[in-house]
Amino acid sequence: MKAQRDVWADTLVEIGADDPSVVIVDGDLANSTKADKFAAAYPDRFVEVGIAEQNMVGIAFGLTSAGFRPWLSTFGVFLTHRALDPIRMLVSQTQAPVRVAGAYSGLLNGSSGKTHQDIEDLAIMRAMPNMTVLAPVDEIEAAEVTRWASQHGGPVYVRLARDAVRQVLPDDYRFRLGEAVTLRTGGVVALVSTGVQSSRAYEAAELLDEVGLHVRVIHLPTIKPLHVPSFLEAVDGARIVITVEEHSIIGGLGGLVSETLAEQPNRPRVARLGLQDAWSESGPNDFLLDKYGLSPERVAEQVREYLNSADATALSTVGDAA
Known part of the structure; x- marks a missing residue:
């Protein structure tokens, strides 16, 4: 079994080899989210902002105006709560192609504790106009969703879990937006x-x-x-x-x-x-x-x-x- 955070990072490294517009903007958690894999592969396309989540969103929005297709990378709770206003104003209202990767979502954050658990993110993000909200089940779908979101022309929120779970989808599974x-x-x-x-x-x-x-x-x-x-x-x-x-x-x-x-x-x-x-x-x-x-x-x-x-x-x- 492979954790979604590893799959997400590995898939972006793969995509980044052919798409120079892919950029990651990180909030001082690259080692946890595994965005450091992308940073090692493409250091000139990795932006470390530090613990400044609202600034992350502004930087990502600015990058879209220059033709880049940025991913935001940090724990989900920091994006859907601390950075919610700039996501609402700069990303959702403008339909900017910013991909919001909410890592460590849900309950299971290891030793991070209740302050880092996000059990309201789906409600918050699905209520936001223009926002696509995705939650893959396993390593197969995490890779598929990452590829799909990287090509999408508007805002996307991807809910990513920290730990691996049992694979339930076949290796040849293909993600189709919206389908049960x-x-x-x-x-x-x-x-x-x-x-x-x-x-x-x-x-x-x-x-x-x-x-x-x-x-x-x-x-x-x-x-x-x-x-x-x-x-x-x-x-x-x-x-x-x-x-x-x-x-x-x-x-x-x-x-x-x-x-x-x-x-x-x-x-x-x-x-x-x-x-x-x-x-x-x-x-x-x-x-x-x-x-x-x-x-x-x-x-x-x-x-x-x-x-x-x-x-x-x-x-x-x-x-x-x-």
Whole structure:
């Protein structure tokens, strides 16, 4: 398994060999984000700003006016919070081709602690006009998303995790903006997830198989814009849709899915798993995943609890495989 931060950096080094317009603007965290790999390969296209995230955005915006295609590189929380105003004014409103790489996103920041955990970024960035929001699941998709974003002509936010997860996509996978990706077929219960959490949802479905509950798993790598027809096709026939996200249940994936299905006739019931309108806390990664119900075991447990409490009529064929 290869961590997304390594994949992102290695892919940009590869792209940079043929595209001299690719530049990285870093916020004093190149060793953590692995942007230092790009700096070593192309020192004249690496700009170290230091701990000055708002200035990073201004510099990146200026570089676009000279024909460059910059990436911003630092922890996600510093970009979606500390640098939010210049991203809003200089990047989103002007539709500048700045790529915002939010590294160390979500809960799992090792020893960095709760101040560095960002569990609101998807809600913030998807509410911003002109902003494309992407959250790859594994090393295969991280490379694909990096290539796609490097060619895109407008603002992009890419949510990148620190640690590697199990690969769930085939080696020949190709990213298509907005499209839902079915990782597992199943019965009338659909788990919908995004980013690296989709890998854990996949493992949760395997655990549920062991007790006779065959659920489908749908991965949404694009939080914005969602290709609604592909999503509706993926959940077609589902009676219950359960979103699972390493993020607040407010405004992120759960919000996207609820908003989308609310506009459809005969829509399935929706339940949201994630951080329940609460701040996260510092702690070891495995502890945090269990505490907030995001480990495969805890996801499977919560799905079973929800199904046991749901309307029996809606669940009459839950165990049926597709």
